[in-house]
Amino acid sequence: xxxxxxxxxxxxxxxxxxxxxxxxxxxxxxxxxxxxxxxxxxxxxxxxxxxxxxxxxxxxxxxxxxxxxxxxxxxxxxxxxxxxxxxxxxxxxxxxxxxxxxxxxxxxxxxxxxxxxxxxxxxxxxxxxxxxxxxxxxxxxxxxxxxxxxxxxxxxxxxxxxxxxxxxxxxxxxxxxxxxxxxxxxxxxxxxxxxxxxxxxxxxxxxxxxxxxxxxxxxxxxxxxxxxxxxxxxxxxxxxxxxxxxxxxxxxxxxxxxxxxxxxxxxxxxxxxxxxxxxxxxxxxxxxxxxxxxxxxxxxxxxxxxxxxxxxxxxxxxxxxxxxxxxxxxxxxxxxxxxxxxxxxxxxxxxxxxxxxxxxxxxxxxxxxxxxxxxxxxxxxxxxxxxxxxxxxxxxxxxxxxxxxxxxxxxxxxxxxxxxxxxxxxxxxxxxxxxxxxxxxxxxxxxxxxxxxxxxxxxxxxxxxxxxxxxxxxxxx
Numbered sequence: 001x002x003x004x005x006x007x008x009x010x011x012x013x014x015x016x017x018x019x020x021x022x023x024x025x026x027x028x029x030x031x032x033x034x035x036x037x038x039x040x041x042x043x044x045x046x047x048x049x050x051x052x053x054x055x056x057x058x059x060x061x062x063x064x065x066x067x068x069x070x071x072x073x074x075x076x077x078x079x080x081x082x083x084x085x086x087x088x089x090x091x092x093x094x095x096x097x098x099x100x101x102x103x104x105x106x107x108x109x110x111x112x113x114x115x116x117x118x119x120x121x122x123x124x125x126x127x128x129x130x131x132x133x134x135x136x137x138x139x140x141x142x143x144x145x146x147x148x149x150x151x152x153x154x155x156x157x158x159x160x161x162x163x164x165x166x167x168x169x170x171x172x173x174x175x176x177x178x179x180x181x182x183x184x185x186x187x188x189x190x191x192x193x194x195x196x197x198x199x200x201x202x203x204x205x206x207x208x209x210x211x212x213x214x215x216x217x218x219x220x221x222x223x224x225x226x227x228x229x230x231x232x233x234x235x236x237x238x239x240x241x242x243x244x245x246x247x248x249x250x251x252x253x254x255x256x257x258x259x260x261x262x263x264x265x266x267x268x269x270x271x272x273x274x275x276x277x278x279x280x281x282x283x284x285x286x287x288x289x290x291x292x293x294x295x296x297x298x299x300x301x302x303x304x305x306x307x308x309x310x311x312x313x314x315x316x317x318x319x320x321x322x323x324x325x326x327x328x329x330x331x332x333x334x335x336x337x338x339x340x341x342x343x344x345x346x347x348x349x350x351x352x353x354x355x356x357x358x359x360x361x362x363x364x365x366x367x368x369x370x371x372x373x374x375x376x377x378x379x380x381x382x383x384x385x386x387x388x389x390x391x392x393x394x395x396x397x398x399x400x401x402x403x404x405x406x407x408x409x410x411x412x413x414x415x416x417x418x419x420x421x422x423x424x425x426x427x428x429x430x431x432x433x434x435x436x437x438x439x440x441x442x443x444x445x446x447x448x449x450x451x452x453x454x455x456x457x458x459x460x461x462x463x464x465x466x467x468x469x470x471x472x473x474x475x476x477x
Contacts, residue, residue: 003068004163005244011168013255015327016230016239018171020260021178022324023105024228026317029264030271032224036217038201040209042268044221049229049261052222052432056231056390057253058409059397059428064240065249066401066408070334071234074241079400081473087392091234094385095331096351098233100358102328103155106321107147107363108293111138113314116300119307128306131298139293145363149356155325156352159333162344163242167326174319178263181316186269188309194276202272215452219443222387222436228260232389235327238334246412250420263320270313274299329355387440391433391466398429399470434463 006012033041067074072092076085112127119125127134138144158170189195226232240249278299300310329351336347397405406425410418438459441447447455 003242005242006168007164008168009247009252011164011172012239012243013252013259014175015167015171016236016252017256017259018175018320018323019230019235019239019327020228020256020324021175021263022228022320023102023317024224024324025260025264026182026267026320027105029224029228030268032220033202033268034272036220037209037213039204040213041217041221042202042265043205043210044214044217045224046261048221048225049257052435053225053229053231054250054253054257055424055428055432056226056394057229057236057257058249058424059390059393059405060231060234060236061240061249061253062397062401062405062408063393064237065243066404067237068241069338070241070331071237072335073338074237075396078404079396083473084396084400088234090392091237091389092332092335094233094389095235095328096355096358099152099155099325099328099355101362102321102325103152103355103359104144104148104362106151106155106318106325107144107149108135108139109314109317109321110151111143111147112293112297113311113318116307116311116314120311124301124307125310127293127297128301131294131301135293135297140364142364145360148359148363151321151325152352152355152359154322155329156348158322158326159329160345160348167330170326171323174323175259178316178319178323179266181312181319182263182266182270185309185312185316186266189270189273189277192273192277194279195273198272198276199269201276202268215442215447219439222439223443226386226390228264229257230324230327232386232393233328234331234389237393238331239327241334248413248417249409250413250417271296274303278302384440384443387436391436394428394433394436395466395470398425398433399467400474430463430467433466434459437462 006015033045063071063074063078067078069077070088070092072085072088075088076082078084112125115125115127119128158166160166161169230236274296280295280299296313297310300306300313303309329348332351333344333347336342336350337344342350401408402425406421409421409424413421438456441455441459446458450458
């Protein structure tokens with residue numbers, strides 16, 4: 001069976017950007033920014049996107065385009081080691097775990113979008129009267145399970161269409177729609193009272209504030225960057241495996257990172273002016289589900305034309321969530337197609353059936369749906385699993401692929417892009433893994449007990465031990 005490929009370069013870029021543009025940008029980005037000091041967090045986040053995110057995207061692209069398979073097959077074939085193939089299963093499991101949570105939240109979003117849209121022709125949305133009580137009543141139970149199924153069905157329908165007629169076609173519609181709607185909402189929000197104060201909180205760059213809070217926001221900023229760029233879960237390896245021509249991977253990675261960052265910044269330009277216009281302190285809004293389904297949903301009720309704005313906003317979130325959930329489902333589907341020769345229809349059915357069950361646990365259990373799963377995804381899953389996943393890819397590219405990675409990066413790249421190949425390989429093989437280990441250590445508070453430089457030393461030792469293990473493995477093969 002011939003492997004599917006993207007029809008156009010634009011299709012690949014929009015699909016990869018769509019994977020990155022999801023709840024992490026429109027839902028998680030604003031409240032994480034507020035919880036970590038506004039502009040100080042934004043400055044650190046943008047720096048990590050540029051210095052870690054883009055090289056990380058390139059690493060996953062190189063593995064995917066070179067391997068032409070899902071993460072399991074690509075890592076195994078490129079290394080000649082079954083151990084790396086087993087490690088590839090980590091990315092499949094991570095994708096299923098993410099989708100299990102994502103489809104339930106996506107169901108919540110579909111419900112709010114439908115409720116808002118019905119308010120255009122009938123009574124105001126039910127959540128206008130009591131946002132907290134409404135969310136508490138719909139977050140779990142049979143209704144939540146039903147909307148989970150609906151969101152998962154929409155996701156599966158797109159993936160069932162294949163790479164060109166499903167994923168590429170769908171994201172070519174979704175991504176432009178998300179950008180247009182967000183720009184329109186940002187322009188509208190900019191005219192609200194209090195917009196100037198919101199911009200100062202969100203965009204004013206203060207070197208002293210950044211310096212004073214740098215290590216406090218480093219871990220959250222790194223986790224947010226990886227989450228929004230879909231790094232560390234094998235998504236970009238899978239999407240790059242469908243590239244059938246040599247083109248500039250550095251150019252593609254830069255464009256994708258820029259689009260993703262633009263959507264995140266635009267989301268902040270919508271959310272913060274809206275909150276400030278109502279006299280709400282963003283730092284005091286409840287994180288997680290409450291930030292979107294209670295805080296903002298309640299704010300819409302106080303606005304002139306709130307039903308229209310709510311419908312547009314939740315419409316954006318639906319499209320963004322779908323573009324990301326599609327990429328999550330494609331990882332295990334690609335694994336079953338590549339490794340076991342299953343047809344796409346059967347693979348989609350099997351994975352979707354599994355997620356119906358795992359997502360159902362979230363939908364029916366109030367504690368899981370309201371607190372534990374969110375805490376797992378927003379904390380350990382984002383800040384640990386995705387970081388560990390990216391560290392593994394970086395070390396694989398730097399110490400297993402080596403010169404093959406350089407050749408793959410230079411293939412199709414112009415002179416300036418090819419010139420950065422060697423510095424890039426040094427960075428992904430040594431500097432960035434140590435940096436990411438350091439962020440993990442600071443996230444769990446190791447630096448508070450050991451101090452800055454001892455923590456750096458621990459990160460270096462861990463990185464050196466990993467490299468030594470890889471070199472030993474290569475010598476034995």
